[in-house]
Amino acid sequence: MNFKKITETPSNYNDLEQMDTNTLLKKINEEDQKIASAVALVIPQITKLVDAAALRFEKGGRLFYIGAGTSGRLGILDASEIPPTFGMPHERVVGIIAGGDSAIRKAVENAEDNTTQAWVDLKAHNINENDVLIGIAASGTTPYVLGGIHKAKAHGILTAGITNNPGSPLAIASDIAIEINVGPEFLTGSTRMKSGTSQKLALNMISTALMIRIGRVKGNKMVNMQLSNEKLVDRGTRYLVEGLGISYAEAEKLLKTHGSVQKATEAYNAL
Incomplete structure (x- = not known):
């Protein structure tokens, strides 16, 4: 497939090792300021996803995130905050990472290259057509994520893809494509930076808006938060x-x- 992999294009800056610390930080910050504007451009797609997920949630459906590496960790982070913030059961929003829970802290070799494991992981949760699956992959080419998305679609499950490469396989395979073009990374190819931040912003928007839509917030208050401290x-x-x-x-x-x-x-x- 011929598409431009923006996440692998060279940084706008060179000779990073020759910059002093203050300059490095200022340049990173300059790049970071582009992220929110890029996310703003995909609000129509996020709106479509939240509205569709809300309809399914009201029927008992769930929200699943799948990803590898940074993307997988961000999905797990967002899912883990739903019970304490909104008082929802842990099984209503589920984050799954390639390589299993051990991959949260330490990379599991070749886990993201397995095209069949995501569906195995999802079936362990009895995923069904009432649920929504969001695949997260900066590159939009992660085999683990693509395998899960393709299988889910074949079983009539609504799918969405969050990617930083417009026109990527993940964007094409998903029912709802959330393509956030943040441009080249400050450190070439380091998608834990701008790409990861954009994914975190999108996930914040998706889960928070969804919880508001299904009645877990009153006014501007977290009226269902867990009283854990x-x-x-x-x-x-x-x-x-x-x-x-x-x-x-x-x-x-x-x-x-x-x-x-x-x-x-x-x-x-x-x-």
């Missing part, structure tokens, strides 16, 4: 004080009784 208990208590006009002590007791801001609010209003 004193900071979060205090935050939830203050939400109730503000929202219900009650004392801090009463709000704290109410929160601890019902386990979330939303449930506490519903119980209070039902009195």
Whole structure:
């Protein structure tokens, strides 16, 4: 397939080793400032994905991320934040990385080149047509991700691809292509930099907007967050004080009784 692999094109800068630290940091920052603008251009595709995922979620569907290396880790990071932030069960948003959980910390040799393992990994979660699969690959050519996307499509599962190479195999294979062109990396080919940051921004948008759409947020508050430490208990208590006009002590007791801001609010209003 003939397409331009932007993620492998030479950096706009040369002789990096001859730059002083301040210059290096300024140039990296200059490149980073291009990322948000590139993400803004794909908001229509992200909108389509979130709306489609929300419909499936309301029917009990789930969201899966698959990726290798940095892309896989970013998917796992986003998925792992859903339960504490929105109070959703761990199995509703699932991140899967080539090579398994050990690859989160240490690269697993040749794992990303396996074209069949992603589907094996997804079947272990009983993925079905009610679910949504997002493949993440800066290059858009990762065999592990492409194999999973092709199999999922063959089984009637909605697929999306987040890639930094427009026109890549992942973009072509996916039902919804999110092609974020951030240009060459500061360090040639190091897609953990601009490409990875753009993927993180897109994933933040997808999961946060999805959780808002399905009712896990009220106003601008995380009313279903898990109360896993004193900071979060205090935050939830203050939400109730503000929202219900009650004392801090009463709000704290109410929160601890019902386990979330939303449930506490519903119980209070039902009195």
